[in-house]
Amino acid sequence: MSCSGGHFDLDAKKTELAELEKQSNSSSLWNDPDNARKLTQRISRLSEPINKYNKVFQDLGDLAELEEMLEEESGTDYEELQAEAMRFNKELNDWEFLQMLSGPDDRRNCILTIHPGAGGTESADWAGMLMRMYLRYVERRGFQSEVIDLQPADQAGVKSVSIEVVGDFAFGRLKSEIGVHRLVRISP
Structure with a gap:
């Protein structure tokens, strides 16, 4: 069948x-x-x-x-x-x-890393927003998280952050988040 x-x-x-x-x-x-x-x-x-x-x-x-x-x-x-x-x-x-989520690694824990691209303060601020968003998502899913490494930016946001996410299917749920996340602001 x-x-x-x-x-x-x-x-x-x-x-x-x-x-x-x-x-x-x-x-x-x-x-x-x-x-x-x-x-x-x-x-x-x-x-x-x-x-x-x-x-x-x-x-x-x-x-x-x-x-x-x-x-x-x-x-x-x-x-x-x-x-x-x-x-x-x-x-x-x-x-x-x-x-x-039936892949061999989907049940595992994962490490989530965020680095802002070129763009100065705006980019670092966007990376900080992403960090907060992922931390809330992890909490709502019932996973445990720990910020392993955090380098704050000079004015706002972060230069770099690494978060360990622990829980069943943590990797499976977050593996599709790989790549570039862009913020586009539209002026009225």
Whole structure:
């Protein structure tokens, strides 16, 4: 079975998971602790999306069953169906998120570095705004952050800043922020 346009080949993932679990049951597994750690991490990375997938489709079946039951009753209250639909939607969004961030480094922590370009005080001020924006984003996402290195500019903003972001999928969420961020001011 292939879902999400081929990005999630369930049968291949289940086969790989079964093979890895078979290897993990070997009595010689812990003779090489580094290999054992990598194997258990791979099993964990494969198990999570498979379990989410199974949960989503179980919830979909439950939702359809609940809808049928409510249709049979006269004068039904659809609040329960609506609550279940919202819960299902959250599960589906979680599963889609896991599929988008399924790269080998997406679960890792990251270091975010901001350097202003040419532009003097305006550029340094924009870098300071970006720093505050990212720190708020990190806080709202529930990640931990620590400013590792901060070089303030002479008048406003920063010359350079490095921020360590710690949390599940920190790198995955911030990896697309690479590149140049421009501020264009439009005069009336």
